[in-house]
Amino acid sequence: NRDRFLLSAGHGSMLLYSLLHLTGYDLPISELKRFRQLHSETPGHPENFMTKGVEITTGPLGQGFANGVGMAMAQEHLAAKFNQKGFPIIDHHIYCICSDGDLMEGVSYESASLAGHLKLKNLIYFYDDNSITIDGSTDLAFSEDVTKRFESCGWHVLVVDDGNDLKAIEKAIKDAHRIKDKPKLIRVKTIIGFGMPKAGTSKAHSDAPGEEAVKETKRNLGWDENKHFYVPKEASAHFREAIKRGAKFEKDWEALVVKYEKTHGDLGKTLQETRKNKLPAGWEKSLPKFDDVEAKATRAYSGEVINAIADAVPQLIGGSADLAPSNNTTIKNSHDFEAGKYDGRNIHFGIREHAMGATMNGMSLYGSVIPFGGTFQTFSDYMRPAIRLAALSGVQTIFVFTHDSIGLGEDGPTHQSVEHLAALRAIPKLAVIRPCDAHETREAWRAALERDNAPTAFAFSRQKVALIDRKKFADAKGLHKGAYILAEAEDKQGKASTPKLIIVATGSEVGLAMQAREQLNASGTPTRVVSMPCWEFFDEQTTKYKESVFPSSVKARLAIEAGVSLGWSKYVGDAGDTLTVDRFGASAPGEDVFKEFGFTVENVVKKAKKLV
Template identity: 45%
Template sequence: MENIEQLSINTIRLLGVDAINKAKSGHPGIVLGAAPMAFTLFTRHLKANPADTEWFDRDRFVLSAGHGSALLYSMLHLCGYGLTIDDLKEFRQKGSMTPGHPEYRHTKGVEMTTGPLGQGISTAVGMAIAESYMANKFNKSDIKPINHNTYVICGDGDLEEGISMEACSLAGHLALGKLIVLYDSNDIQLDGEVALTNTDSIKGKFEAMNWQYLRVEDGNDVDAIDEAIKEAKACQNKPTIIEIKTVIGYGAPNSGESAVHGAPLGEDNTKALRKALAYDYEPFDVDKSVYDFFKKTVIEKGDQADSEWSVTLQKYEKKYADDYKELMHFIDNDYEIIDENLPTYEVGSKEATRKILGKMLDQISADMPNAIGGSADLTPSTFVKGANGVFEADTRHGRNIKFGVREHAMTAIVNGITIHGGLKAFGAGFFIFSDYMKPSLRLASIMQIPSIFIFSHDTVCVGEDGPTHQPIEQLTMLRSIPNFDVIRPADAVEVKAALKIAFESKLTPTAITTTRQPLTNLSTTSEDGVRHGAYIAYEPKKKATGIIIACGSELELCIEVAKTLAQQEEYVRVVSMPSQFLFEKQDKKYQEKILPSTITKRLAVEMGHPMSWYKYSKNVYGIDTFGISSPLKYIHEYYGFTVDNLVNVYKNID
């Protein structure tokens, strides 16, 4: 290693440590231990142009160990991504460009939000899937417009999380050769030694999952890391994990101990660190030669690679004009749902919304060549699958991803495909198992990405499978996630609207829930209404003195209730509210039109936990116990979701 390389690595280390010291908060352990691998990756391998962070064919880099944010920010500063020394001085401060964990859409060069361990590496699998699908679709033997790697730095904690094993298992099965994981293997985690909790063989585990396993004995050996990355790149038919043995907190007096994981070094220890590393610079001082080095190895190289890609693209346009046009449509993600191609359903006909959605999604997938997704081993139940056959190692043209029973990884992977760009990704499962997906759903909302999730079997009407499979609190849970749109359609018109909203969304993930059981296609449901979140689905002949709010399978029931009440001269409006999220986005005037504050007699009805409805109605008829195993025909009676009972309930409220 040259002196300038050693100086650069120590600069990365100290910038991180100084930022953490100033903030009096952060994680110096990984910064000191993993600086050489980050350095090697960025200066010798990562194909990226800091001046153009949206360059489509850039390598993707995910810092899965998000607690190492100070390491990433130091790198981004030196590599010219626009972060200044002042930004580093503002590490973890209110409103700064350098928040506690890396935040997507906030700091240039941050490819995704990380922090919850396991999410980064799993989302990266989605990015690698997207690359692999697009490379197969667009690359020609002579011109390859899509040709990039996905790199990850992860730690012990990342690999202990279940989601990582789900995702890495699928990555191995799919032979994602362009996924390269650098594992910061330091034998230490927050609570102490890894050995206190984990004696797995990472080699054994990953080889069993069809990965290439490489090992670098000395995490400070830049050339050895470089060689391993080269070997990883050369392996095209397997993802690679490079276990790099490092010392947590390298150079600090408390290196090798968990104490250095997450506490600022402080003045004395930092002094000792500077001495140990023979690093003679003041806090936040960077030698000019270091900037020059990064300019040459990252900034200029990145600019050149980007320009070369433009030339490649021009050649591609000339020789493969139609493919080029299609590629641009992919990159711009500007396909639209073709309304008139979607199936229509006669009013009064009966069909489960899962079946309606399945048919519509099949058509959407046929019309939108960049739609890709599938189910977590539940295709015959959810009716959700991608087009064109299965996406497999040897059939990369397939757009149906068989996620297997890996709901959590599926969610992260859908997020990864979405973040990668070029494709529209969706995943599906039983609604009850959204519980398994929550951390990644939440991350999608935080990142403001339009991932799409479809959940079938959305109420206790699942029936025979019983309480373990009957959702109760899941709607409440999902509706409480900020920037998450839950749409619960009542019939074909509303399903269509929901799909259009989901596919058009730019900054919000969407979940659409569907029923197992048939519902009636209604005469008064409306796409425009769904777009407003709520609308009047039944208005009595005489002035309404009360309102029933419902959605999904309860809408037709509540319209029947209102009709029955009208016969008894009690006049009730029925509001369909498939999306509380979208209704909240409407102006006060619209909200007042649908739910006039003068009408205080209200009842919300849903076969789920009542909690999320009290905002709109002080009376809620819901279910706050676990379900029962029973054929569907007894379910409505058992819970009182019948016209007679609800008429009674309504009459007894004020």
């Protein structure tokens, strides 16, 4: 239970580093001197995994703004869940400095709209209104009335006319604290590079001032121009008071929590478990076994998993960008997360994919919740910056992408995902999982929940997938190795045989591979089928394991996936081939589109035999 400070305007990172040093964080002045240097703890933009005290990774403008909204959502959810009379366990504010550039980015508008709708009262944002960007004055491209814009979104706006008037800023903060029913924006009029020779111009934004300009700036501010990295003793002593104050606040809060846990039974126990940011013991027992499963789309299986584990994993909270019935993301035994009903676990993000991704990152960074959010896989493009930052920041955000291919059908090429699997796989540290059946879908969720230091993206189908007899074929737990031998090669008599051909596939195409295998085995071409739901997991395996799945002696390899071929050469080799989709799709029933693009047993067998 502590205030959060976010620097959405991440290019001002030295302000944050200086304050962290002054207030006693483990950031010595020697690191300030190494600003923007290799392996320093003071990178050009704040990175949450690099510097102690940095809450979020910022730099791409607008992201920090939206992260803060997500943090406020997590805070309200936990407060509604745990706070009791006399026990304000979760009760604090989230502060953020945002810039003109932040407010020009669309993601800030999306998330501001969502925050206002949800009445996130603990948000207090400072808008550094200096009217300057790199190109020059903001009126080159930005002339809207920001106050009216935020008021129309449901925010309370306060104005400070002089950014150097500390008393006015303090008054604005106190006034903001008194507003209890909406988020607050404090619009502070500032002069960029105040005190510098080029103050108030774009030169003060991005140009290195030079030694003489630095000296002149110090003189203008009444500072000794010959002292470098100098902190007066009285200033240091004043800032370091934060250490004792913080320790007392923490001690008092911990005492309150101990009392709470003693007086609130099961709720106290749940709070204790939630604070650990660990999954509850035995949660896996709630995962569905899918013993008598029917043929469905993997998106439907995903919905069943979510609802099976919801009670066992109370940290799980999520929703969709206005596609909940299609994404199957609704937790059926919970209500909606709305203003005044923050204990609900079903979030309506609205048609705001970018804000959904960025707010989920904020929720994850806040801690004690595991956020998930769904949309069509094609629309992952709208939220790519947030997905990338989730991976860079190492946070547990779960992206539920459905309608994963041309199998989407009638909505046509605008909605049919083609290049997106490759694009998502290109992001370091992001695990992209495309399961082939109910059992792999269950294991995909298990993997995502156990990955607490990185994001996961699911690729679920709209089209039904084949039923795979897991008593006859390999256990779906092979998913955790990324790729595994689903069905071994056999001779004409049905006996195990050394493979002459390997078919590797993902998602709904695994069923197609299994059908082709039967014909190929029967015709005298012993064929192994490898299910490869997650490239990233497979790449982490030992050389020995990789060789066991793809023996170097078997050159005949065929990859089947309803997406672009990019990347598959790594696994099929120069002698292999692919059955993929390297052009946009078409509007027609999914089965017809698959047939048009060659995803038939006959075509698979034909392509396979050419390799042997």
